[in-house]
Amino acid sequence: MALANLLLVDDEVPFVETMIKRLTKRDLNVVAAFSGHEALEQLEKHRNIEVVILDVKMPVMDGLETLYEIKKKYPLTEVIMLTGHATIETGIEGMKLGAFDYLMKPCDIGVLISKVDEAATKKRKHDEKIMEARMKEIISRRV
Amino acid sequence: MxxxxxxxxxxxxxxxxxxxxxxxxxxxxxxxxxxxxxxxxxxxxxxxxxxxxxxxxxxxxxxxxxxxxxxxxxxxxxxxxxxxxxxxxxxxxxxxxxxxxxxxxxxxxxxxxxxxxxxxxxxxxxxxxxxxxxxxxxKEFPPIIGSSPSIISITKMIVQVAKSTATILISGESGTGKELVAKAIHYHSNRKNKPFITINCTAMPEQIIESELFGHVKGSFTGAWKDKKGIVEEADQGTLFLDEIGDLNMAMQAKLLRLLQEGEYKPVGGLTTEKADIRFVAATNQDLKKLIAVKQFREDLYYRLNVINLHLPPLRDRKEDIPVLAYHFFEKFNLLNDKKISGIDPEGISALISKSWPGNIRELENCIERGVILCQSDTIKISDILPQEPVAHTSPLFDHKIYTLPFKEAKEIIVKAFHHKYINWILQQNNGNISKAAQQAELQRQYLHRLIKEENINTEIFK
Incomplete structure (x- = not known):
């Protein structure tokens, strides 16, 4: 079982290519998207994606807009914002929109992987809680 | 603020x-x-x-x-x-x-x-x-109420059988209080400080029932990202109540039989056999012997479950309990709705006694709740609790009383009336077959089942 199923979204092709190699080597299952729209398409296609690494500054549909759309359609998918152009406002906005974390480029690969692992674990626990809540109607427990 | x-x-x-x-x-x-x-x-x-x-x-x-x-x-x-x-x-x-x-x-x-x-x-x-x-x-659960000979005998029986470890099968129509009796058995037993877990076998999706019951080990199937404890392990030393046991599939019946006979089970994907000390209580509103005849229920499991049988009578057969039950629910809903109604008028009580109650106690409870909500005077009148049965031209929409209620309450009553009518119709169309009815209504089977329970509809009458 891979460490996590990941979607990497960035408009810089060489960055994405390098990252895919580095992340795959570390036992992550990675798919890529080069724009916000493509990210949404990939999420629709690969329903098992647990974590998205999302660039903030992208043409047409920027990272915050993409994050908003992702959280609207897939609220349980965790999103890590990764950017070279951080501002306090985008940081706060990203976190308020439900990002798991906000990291700055260049980011140490070890730090990134440990964040992905934390985010995937959070998502799995969340999924489990939802399943438990659904099961509550079927199974009731009293001590 | x-x-x-x-x-x-x-x-x-x-x-x-x-x-x-x-x-x-x-x-x-x-x-x-x-x-x-x-x-x-x-x-x-x-x-x-x-x-x-x-x-x-x-x-x-x-x-x-x-x-x-x-x-x-x-x-x-x-x-x-x-x-x-x-x-x-x-x-x-x-x-x-x-x-x-x-x-x-x-x-x-x-x-x-x-x-x-x-x-x-x-x-x-x-x-x-x-x-x-x-x-x-x-959601708090009420005590067993009634002084009819049948209820007194059931109460005595509960106390007698609770202390034993024998498996109990509770039979009775929908809404007669089977779960309440199962809880009473647990709380009168030596296991009362241990867990009491209820599983609704009808609503449980078939694909996950085994892993929910017996647990699973990490990696045993997609999505099993860590070991998971099953209900059987959780219920160890306590009581497991299997509601609607007649709806359990044949494969699960075999696994359950092993657990009942040997006290053993295997988690999904697990290599070792685990042991569990559980008191089983099962309930059904179906005729299990008929299911055995059509090979939908295992005969050996039936005999294992039916060591002691408790049959709960329908409300129409214990009419003397209706006034005391009605007052119990009246007090509950008067308090919950923050109303100061003094009681139910005698004409109302007589009407309640003469009704046949196909949905049994659950239907009576809903009826009293509705009466408390709709009551505008100091006593609940017959028109508050037993409005005319909804026929084609009578709908809560045309009842002027509805417009005197707050929007939320009025909406709830109308939605409830719609649910009732729609589900009755769809079940009638499909001869009481829930799966077929759900398919026709384009609803999830589990969701339709929940609505049927909420509306106290007895599916048997359509079969």
Missing amino acids: DGRILIVDDEKDMLVLLKRIIEEKTKHVVETEYNPLKVVELLRKQQFDIIITDLKMPKMDGIAILDMVKNIQPSAIVVIMTAYATIETAVEATRKGAFDYISKPFRKERILITIGKAMEWQKLTRENITLKNSLKQK
């Missing part, structure tokens, strides 16, 4: 300024503190709605204050302000649950807008908690 606000800042001028801005423009009560070390004391003594704290202070910073508030008063909202804003602290504060992060200097409108939003959030959160509590109260 007027609230209490605490402002923490080591700059006394800032405290004075903020307090003045807030008190000039709002009715909130504002307290200030310049020593962050004293905040813990204040939080223990008083409840605040909002805490506005500076980030950089000597001895204790704003993030530490935020952590403390989340520990001591988790419902309070924290706003962080700072003259040294960085992306790291902004992200950290927001992640830890700060409601807002304001860079100094700020315009006074900025802080007032944040306070307004925070108070609105508090109001919604409180409403949510109140609603959850009232739901919880509604």
